[in-house]
Amino acid sequence: MRKQILLILTVAMLPMLGQAQELNARVSINASRISSQTDKKVFSTLQNTITSFLNNRKWTNETFQANEKINCNFLLDIGEAQPGNIYKAVITVQAARPVFNSTYETPLINFRDEVVAFRYVEFQPFEFNDNRVAGSDPLVSNLSATFAYYVYIILGLDFNSFALRGGDPYFQKAQNIVNNAPENRDIAGWKAFDGLRNRYWLVENLVNNRYNSIHDAMYSYYRLGMDNMYENENEARNAVLNTLNMLNSLNNDIGNTMIIPFFLQGKSQELIRIFKKATPEERQKARDILMKIDITNANTYKSELK
Incomplete structure (x- = not known):
């Protein structure tokens, strides 16, 4: 069990908890931009189908307790309907994990994928097979493959946050989906x-081994930093600052990576709260690095971490 290292469960609690699947996923579909001629009931059915797919499928060989489920949200925003029951959509994926000794949850992923095309007819099977990712109809398979891909990314990030390189098996599963993804002229997002x-x-x-330090940074941020924040705030803050140093070094070595802005997405306010209590020297170091590696929020860091 991946979270035993936190010693969350006591012997007295164990009889009360049974096995559970890995995710506590909430799915929302927004079809407000689609013509009124389209039967919107189709999307309610699809929403329920995806929710069941995410929450009831066994994604790992690990045993998860009910309180260990990963909280995640998926918003499928459908922007276009085409003939043949084909839809173009944007998917926003969010997930968080609890911080030890607190009720606070820290973000794992907050990502917007803007190129999701799929075919859906109400009540059609929503299936995914790791060994046959493309399925028989690429546009039908593309939606389930996309959701499965993000499940494996979420699992990898979550496991990484509790054990160094703990997420590797799930990142490999996500890569398998990329390597065998459905192909069609309307499908994008799977190719370099x-x-x-x-x-x-x-x-x-x-x-990619070139980015190995990102795994060290994840473990440092979550396990050494956030999980210690309520027991030893100064030590935890040093771990977070060390994370920023690792990200800065990676950014200097390999510019314009995707993984650094991906990691920082949704963390700006969390980082500001952490370093507002720091010494002036630590605060300045954090501000200088963050303004460099998280350009989108540079002005916020500049004003908030004076």
């Missing part, structure tokens, strides 16, 4: 040439 911030590059950065 589809852009610089897509499914291909995310998992490439997570499995």
Whole structure:
């Protein structure tokens, strides 16, 4: 069990808890931009189908207790309907994990994937097979493959946050999906040439040995930093600052990576709260690095971490 290192469970609690699947996933579908001629009931059915797919499928060989499920959200925003029951959508994926000794949850992923095309007819099977990712109809398979891919990314990030390189098996499963992804002229996001911030590059950065330090950074941030924040705040803050130093070194060595902005997405306010209590020297170090590696939020760091 991946979280035993936290010693969350006591002997007295164990009889009360049974096995559970890995995810506590909430799925929302927004079809407000689709023509009123489209039967919107189709999307309610799809939403329930995806929710069941995510929460009821066994994704790992690990035993998860009910309180260990990973909280995650998936928003499928459908922007276009085409003939043949084909839809173009954007998917936003969010997941968090609890911080030891607190009720606070720290973000694992907050990512917006803007190129999801799929075919769906109400009540059609929603299936995924690791050994046959492309299925018989690429556009039908593309949606389940995309969701499965993000499940494995979430699992990898979660396991990484509790044990150094603990997420490797799940990143490999995500890479398997990329390598065998459905192909169609309307499908994008699985190839290197589809852009610089897509499914291909995310998992490439997570499995490529050139980016090994990102795994050290994840473990340092979550396990050594956030999990210690309520017992030894100064030591935990040093671990987070060490994480920023590792990210800065990676950024200096390999510019324009996807993994650094991906890791920092959704963490700006968390980082500001951590370093507002730091010494002036630590605060300045953190501010200087963050303004460099998280350009989107540079002005916020500049004003908040004076």
